[in-house]
Structures are given as structure tokens and as C-alpha cells.
Amino acid sequence: MKRKQSRIIIGTAISAAVIAVAIDHTRQRLPQAEKQLASQDAVIIIDEGEELPAENSDDCGKPARRGRQASPCSL
Amino acid sequence: MMSVRTVETGQHDAYWSQQLFACIEEMAAHDTNAVLLALAGADVVETERHYPDDGLRFSHKHWRAFYHCHEAATQHESEHGHFHVFTDIGGEQWAHVAGLAIDMYGQPLHWFAVNRWVTDGPWLDRKQFLHQLNTSVDNEQDSLLGRWLYALLQLYQAEISDLLKSRDERVRSYTHTLELESVLEQQEIYTLATKEIELQAMLEKHLLH
Numbered sequence: 001m002k003r004k005q006s007r008i009i010i011g012t013a014i015s016a017a018v019i020a021v022a023i024d025h026t027r028q029r030l031p032q033a034e035k036q037l038a039s040q041d042a043v044i045i046i047d048e049g050e051e052l053p054a055e056n057s058d059d060c061g062k063p064a065r066r067g068r069q070a071s072p073c074s075l
Numbered sequence: 076m077m078s079v080r081t082v083e084t085g086q087h088d089a090y091w092s093q094q095l096f097a098c099i100e101e102m103a104a105h106d107t108n109a110v111l112l113a114l115a116g117a118d119v120v121e122t123e124r125h126y127p128d129d130g131l132r133f134s135h136k137h138w139r140a141f142y143h144c145h146e147a148a149t150q151h152e153s154e155h156g157h158f159h160v161f162t163d164i165g166g167e168q169w170a171h172v173a174g175l176a177i178d179m180y181g182q183p184l185h186w187f188a189v190n191r192w193v194t195d196g197p198w199l200d201r202k203q204f205l206h207q208l209n210t211s212v213d214n215e216q217d218s219l220l221g222r223w224l225y226a227l228l229q230l231y232q233a234e235i236s237d238l239l240k241s242r243d244e245r246v247r248s249y250t251h252t253l254e255l256e257s258v259l260e261q262q263e264i265y266t267l268a269t270k271e272i273e274l275q276a277m278l279e280k281h282l283l284h
Contacts, residue, residue, distance in 0.1 A: 019096065019278050025103030027180040030110055030155045033120040033144035071195035072123070073159050075130075075139065075169055 088230060092281035094213070095226035101219055108181030110155065112220040113142040120156075122146050133221030134211045137163045140224055142177075155179045157187070159194065160228065162207045170199035172207075173235050175227070176269075183227070183272040186235055188242035190267055191259035198259070201239040208232050230277065234270045241268035 102108055113126040120126075125141040132139050144156035157176045161169040171194035176184040191198055213225050228235065245267045249258040258264065
């Protein structure tokens with residue numbers, strides 16, 4: 001009976017170790033995040049004297065569709 | 076393939092622990108993790124950019140996710156970035172389920188729920204979440220990342236359900252002074268609830284007992 005109990009305890013310890021080792025192998029340093037490149041942002045060129053586009057409207061003067069700026073974690 | 080409806084809770088947790096651990100072992104064999112898979116070898120991680128580039132769909136395309144990072148000041152101090160998970164609620168609408176914060180070494184830190192303005196789209200309550208999860212099935216054809224994420228959602232469904240409950244209680248607490256719609260659009264209110272993840276303890280609990 002004593003031997004059987006020992007086996008169960010050792011078996012459990014090994015299994016826990018297997019889980020720990022597997023998780024540890026997935027522990028890999030991630031590359032540092034860098035600020036989004038400027039080239040990905042939309043560039044609007046406005047000629048001298050030209051009217052600035054309204055901040056909250058699109059070309060048709062309707063409210064702008066919510067983008068990632070307004071909802072930073074949207075799809 | 077397995078429907079959650081067909082199994083008891085204990086079997087459910089044991090099954091999804093096995094599925095999750097199989098994914099972890101597969102990642103371990105290649106010295107990788109979920110985030111590195113999402114980044115697909117990208118040398119530079121750009122803040123705000125979604126990874127993978129073409130998005131991630133899993134569970135027969137009824138679930139979607141992406142990984143991204145914000146500038147450090149807007150994140151938890153030990154967080155590298157997070158996955159955002161969405162579910163297909165029909166009518167071409169996707170509802171945000173939860174965020175999954177990840178540390179600098181690609182390990183899950185916690186689940187979190189955000190205010191509606193953060194992700195936009197329909198508001199998913201906990202009953203809908205459980206319905207979505209319990210009527211979906213896994214797909215062996217999914218990528219390793221998709222299978223990992225789906226197994227994690229299934230295994231942590233009780234915690235995510237509690238997370239959504241805490242989120243809604245927090246929202247309700249603001250409605251004493253503000254209209255509900257104003258609360259949901261209030262940009263000062265970002266994270267509404269979090270639930271810690273102890274992955275090793277969770278796997279030990281279901282795989283060793």
C-alpha cells in the first residue's frame with residue numbers, strides 16, 4: 001500500500017513537471033514593440049489658402065465612420 | 076470535434092485542458108508561443124498594427140482575433156500586448172468577447188473587458204457569450220494559434236462569464252450619475268474588469284486530478 005501511494009505521488013510530480021517544462025519552452029522573449037511607422041498614417045496635403053477638412057466629417061460632410069483612432073481595438 | 080453541450084463540466088474542463096496542453100506541447104517543440112505565431116516572423120512589432128496581417132479566424136470562422144500592442148503608457152506595466160477576441164453574432168456583426176493580455180515572454184497574464192467605445196460594435200452579455208461558446212465547435216483544421224485560443228476560451232469560459240458580469244456591474248455603477256449610452260462612450264472609462272490567469276495551476280487542476 002505504501003509503495004502504491006509513493007508511485008502515485010511520484011507520478012503526479014512528473015506530470016506537474018512535464019506541464020512546467022512545456023510551458024517553460026513556450027516562454028520566449030517577444031520583440032519590442034515600436035511606434036507605428038509614419039508611412040502607415042494617412043497624409044493629407046493642403047495647399048496654401050485651402051480650407052481645412054472638418055475634423056469629424058468625411059468628404060460628404062457626414063459624420064466620419066469610427067476608425068481605429070476612435071475605437072483603438074476595433075476589428 | 077466536440078460539442079460542449081455533450082459533456083459534463085468536469086469532463087469539459089479535462090477535455091479542454093488536454094486540448095490546450097497539446098497545443099502548448101506543439102509550441103514547445105518549436106520553441107514558440109501564441110504571439111510569435113501571430114507575428115509570423117515579423118522582425119519589428121509596430122504598435123497599433125494587427126497581427127496576423129490577414130486576421131485570425133477559428134472554430135469554423137465563427138470566431139476572430141488579432142494581436143496588437145499599444146504604446147507602453149496605455150498598457151499594464153508587464154504587458155507586451157493583447158489578443159482581442161470577437162464572435163460572430165449573425166447579420167455580419169462581430170461582438171467583442173474579451174481581451175487576453177500577454178507578458179513579455181508570450182504568456183497569458185489576464186483576461187480583461189473594455190468599454191464599448193474601445194472596440195466598437197455590439198455589446199455581448201454573458202448569456203450570449205455562453206450561448207456562442209456552447210454552440211460552437213472546435214476545428215482540427217484550424218491553425219495552432221486558433222486551436223490554442225479556442226481551447227483557452229473553452230477552458231476559461233466560467234472566468235470569462237464572471238468577467239462579463241463584473242464588467243456589467245461596473246457599468247451599472249456609473250449609471251447612477253450618467254446615462255448608459257454616455258457610460259459606454261466615455262473615453263475616460265477604458266478597462267472595466269480583469270481576471271487573472273494562472274495557466275499552470277489551471278492545467279494541473281484538470282490534468283492531474
